Every structure is written in C-alpha cells, then in structure tokens.
Amino acid sequence: MELLVDLHTHTLSSGHAYSTITENAQAAARKGIKLMGMTDHGPSMPGAPHLYHFGNLSILPEEISGVKLLPGVEANITNYEGELDVPLYYLAKLKLVLVGLHEICYPGGNSEQNTQAYINAMENPYTDMMVHPGRTYFEMDLERIAHASALLNIPVEINNSSLSTITDKSGALENCRFIAHYMAKYKGPVILGSDAHFWDRVGEFGEALELVREAGISQHQILNTSPERVLDYLAMRRKNRPVIDLLSPKSKQSIAYKVV
Numbered sequence: 001m002e003l004l005v006d007l008h009t010h011t012l013s014s015g016h017a018y019s020t021i022t023e024n025a026q027a028a029a030r031k032g033i034k035l036m037g038m039t040d041h042g043p044s045m046p047g048a049p050h051l052y053h054f055g056n057l058s059i060l061p062e063e064i065s066g067v068k069l070l071p072g073v074e075a076n077i078t079n080y081e082g083e084l085d086v087p088l089y090y091l092a093k094l095k096l097v098l099v100g101l102h103e104i105c106y107p108g109g110n111s112e113q114n115t116q117a118y119i120n121a122m123e124n125p126y127t128d129m130m131v132h133p134g135r136t137y138f139e140m141d142l143e144r145i146a147h148a149s150a151l152l153n154i155p156v157e158i159n160n161s162s163l164s165t166i167t168d169k170s171g172a173l174e175n176c177r178f179i180a181h182y183m184a185k186y187k188g189p190v191i192l193g194s195d196a197h198f199w200d201r202v203g204e205f206g207e208a209l210e211l212v213r214e215a216g217i218s219q220h221q222i223l224n225t226s227p228e229r230v231l232d233y234l235a236m237r238r239k240n241r242p243v244i245d246l247l248s249p250k251s252k253q254s255i256a257y258k259v260v
C-alpha cells in the first residue's frame with residue numbers, strides 16, 4: 001500500500017518539535033509524500049504557538065520542494081463537552097483541523113466522560129479528523145469511537161508515533177490494536193499519521209501499516225493513499241459547515257462549536 005499523504009507533522013513552532021516546515025517538506029519529498037499537513041499543537045499545550053501563528057499561515061507557499069502543504073492545527077479538546085482551544089475565527093482559516101486529547105490540556109475523566117468528549121469534538125463541523133485515540137493517558141470506549149467515526153464519516157488516525165516513540169508501548173499497542181480492529185469492523189474512514197516531531201520521522205508509517213494489515217482494514221478505508229481523496233474530503237467538510245458570522249466579536253471569543 002502506497003501512502004502519499006502525511007497529515008500529521010509538527011514544526012519548531014510546537015515547542016517540543018525540532019524541524020522547520022522546509023526541513024519537513026524536503027524530507028517528505030524524499031519519501032515520495034505529495035501532500036503534507038502542518039499541524040502544530042493548539043495554544044493550550046505548553047510551548048505551543050500563539051493563535052496569531054494560526055492566523056498567518058496563509059503566507060506560506062502552496063508547496064515546498066514539490067510537496068503540497070495543508071497548513072492546519074492539532075487542536076486540543078479542553079473539557080468534557082469536547083470544546084477546542086482554537087476559536088472558530090481561526091479554525092475557519094485553516095486547511096486542516098486535527099483534534100485530539102492531550103495531557104495538561106484536558107482535565108481527564110472516566111471512560112464515559114472521555115469518550116463523550118472525543119465524540120462531541122468529532123461532531124464539531126470544524127473538525128476534520130481525530131487523532132491518536134490509542135494513547136493510554138485517557139481511557140475511552142474505542143468501539144464507540146470507531147462506530148461514531150463510521151456514522152459521522154470522520155477519519156480516525158492510527159498514529160505511528162504512538163507505536164514507535166512513546167515509552168508505554170505495550171499499552172499503546174494494545175489500544176491501537178483495539179481501535180484498528182473496530183475500524184475494520186465498522187468500516188469508517190482511517191488515516192495513518194506519522195505525528196513527526198523531527199524531519200526524519202515525516203512519512204514514516206511502518207508500525208501503523210503493520211497494525212492496519214493485522215486488523216484487516218481495507219485499503220479503500222484509508223484516506224491518505226491518495227492526495228485527491230484527502231483534498232476532496234476536506235472540500236466536502238468545508239462545504240457542509242454551517243454559516244456562522246465569524247467576524248462578530250462573540251464568535252471570535254467563543255472557544256469552540258457547541259454541539260446542539
């Protein structure tokens with residue numbers, strides 16, 4: 001299976017990542033990646049950029065070293081309602097909105113609270129894709145998440161970094177096996193992300209691919225086999241967003257879309 005898109009990469013701007021966007025794009029080009037997400041952490045992560053970083057991404061070229069860029073964010077879920085740490089005003093400007101749970105940015109709860117927070121964030125029309133549900137920090141009902149992903153048609157990530165770099169590999173592997181198994185069962189859309197925090201990891205999917213094969217996830221479930229599929233999906237998401245007055249002071253201050 002050829003993966004031509006890496007939707008999840010970090011630059012120096014994340015605070016605990018160590019390469020520039022140019023270094024990441026050059027590494028992606030060498031690995032045959034055609035489309036790359038630039039998804040630095042949302043502002044509630046210590047060391048992450050100020051919101052102005054996300055407001056100015058349109059100055060970047062459309063491509064670097066032949067790799068098309070999707071300037072975006074990895075937004076943090078901040079509470080049990082599934083609200084995000086990036087206001088709509090900024091989310092609306094981005095070409096890619098990844099959403100996940102991170103320590104420090106989220107209070108932590110029981111499995112029901114964490115699962116509901118994750119699914120609420122999935123229902124946010126400004127969310128494009130959900131990342132690393134397999135991390136072991138927060139217990140979640142992974143079957144419900146896979147089911148919701150299929151119902152809502154929101155891709156869920158098999159995160160290569162969870163399997164290759166974090167210290168608690170056994171727990172992460174077990175969780176990632178579970179989610180991969182349920183993604184195969186419910187047939188929702190899947191993405192594989194490197195979650196690279198240094199250029200040498202961009203476009204690395206080895207461990208995640210192994211898991212996908214083992215779980216029997218079919219190739220046509222995987223979005224990042226084709227840049228066109230990813231771009232069509234993102235265009236469709238934007239077309240289906242509700243019309244909101246993003247310039248009103250109220251919406252500028254609102255932290256996230258409330259699910260009604």
Ligand SMILES: [Zn+2]
Nearest residue numbers: 010014041197
């Ligand atoms: Zn990070």
Ligand SMILES: [Zn+2]
Nearest residue numbers: 074100131132
């Ligand atoms: Zn993350």
